[in-house]
Amino acid sequence: MEEGSSACLVLSQEVPKYLGDEYRSWHQKLVDVALDCDGLLEVNLLEPVSNIQNEWVQIFQFDTVAHLETFLGNNLLKDLIAFLEKKFSVEVVSQVIAGADQLTVPVTIVISKKVKPEFFREYMQWQKEIDKALKKYPGFLGAGLTKPIKGVQEEWVAIFRFDSNKHLDSWLNSDEHRRLVKRGEGFFEDVKIKRIGHGFEDWFSRARGRAQDTAPSQWKMAMLILLMLYPIVMVITMWLLPLVESWPFATTNFFINLLIVASLTWVAMPLITRAFNIWLSDKSGQLTKINTIGTLIIIVLYGVSIMLVAWLSSLNLK
Template identity: 45%
Template sequence: MANFKSNASVILSQKVPACRNCDYCLWHEKFSDIALHCDGLIEASLIEPIVGVQEEWVQLFQFEAVEQLNIFLRKADLRSVLSACEEEFGAKIQQQVIVNTKQMTVPATIVVFERVKPDRIRGYKKWLGKIGEAAESHPGFLGRELLKPIKGLQDDWVIIIRFDSEENLNLWLSSPIHKVLMEEAESFLERVQYKKIGRGFEDWLAHARGIKNSALPPQWKMAMLIILALYPIIMLISIWILPLMENWKSAMSLFVSSLISVSVLTWVAMPIVTRVFSFWLSGGEEVKTKTTIIGASIVVLLYLMAILLFVSL
């Protein structure tokens, strides 16, 4: 039985005519608005089609626990939006759930869903070892996760492969060894589906709505939130860390302090800040002016509070 405290994700995919791409981005906002009102949301992403790899648009919603994902999937307004979206584009939305995943915010990730013939499981497991070794030896490989089928939740074997860049991921997918191994797997696989979840360092604010880069919130909002998160980190480093390195060369101490500040900013501060200010980053048109004023005012007030706090230390 699945651990209901484990991370769980749902991947929604749909084929959309190329002339309707902008329309689909607006529909993704409707899905994301529903997800943002659910507890435990970790990730919301929109991935456009990739020539030669995936024909569909893909939406990823990841939650802290299976029970929270199930609440999202059972919401009446989600079912209503799913039906309306299918009617709008005349194409069925495929839904795939994966359980026990790590957070998929890394530079480039490919999720492979494989339906294995029941009588070929043993051969499939041996093949997994071969393709795993080949991927690990490929430039830019970061890690691999294998998720076995879970009755009632996840029908396919799921392989999540992470690379340090889009370029290295694409090189792996197009490499001769990958093609040879995928041809070898045809005898024991009923089907294979690829879903690309690639994103990089620049997408901090995708936590707010998960939309693609060109549609992210305005740069001034990004700058304000980055300053809000970065200022306390820099001040704390200057108070607690830099005195420990006072005898170091400035080049080395600056490098270490930069390493600490960027790491904390990326993996701790920005995910928290973007979640807290999701209302500001993703308000609908009817509340756009109101949320802009409220959000900016709160950020400025927090600036002043932080300055007063560190001045008093």
């Protein structure tokens, strides 16, 4: 495992859903600890989903394994986890996963396994058969396998991703899956399976989890949307719009708006919210250093965008 690869910590706890408000407040305390650590990319809180996922799942994604290790070693984090277990009388199950971007899909199965040393070769061959079989099933989006990380996790972690719960269940309930699982039962000392519900769809919920009360300030969201929307609209207007001018007016406008929304949702906003994660997280409303510097940077970027678009327009006219 390369130290430079991304990694995340997944915490899960079976807490009754009616205690959700209280659990979210404690999740926020964990988020505050994560925000004080270097390399934090994203935080998500997934609530229980009936008949799919019984636990609350907290996901803390870091840019490197080293930064995640620093977070794991934080004494305040350890104290908060111990308090959660005592308060709700339920164990907090933790799992470290490398390549954390693999979790950002509609539905994911995370399987951690302690492989018996004498069955290492058999396990690797068995895992290849699993991967080969998965590719035949509808809705399969990809799979990943991470090795144990010395001092962090002892297990091998396999991740399977599907576009829907229906397609995932089709694989899990298949005769082929049952046959492969039965054949591999003797390879492991311990197996833990985690099913993580749906994808992360909101532009800004990534900064501090999914709870509504953690959303960034509206003026900050507006500033970032404008920062991304302006260059996208101008580029489409200058280079793409002339190519579709002959189309019917309604069709042209629908197509242009479709491109703008898609660009914002799946490209621009995920990138910019990660880049300004710390700035978005400061909701104090005060003239803090973080708020001031972040706002000034965005204003400068506005000017750069305007000058760049003006320059490109002049080239386009020549």
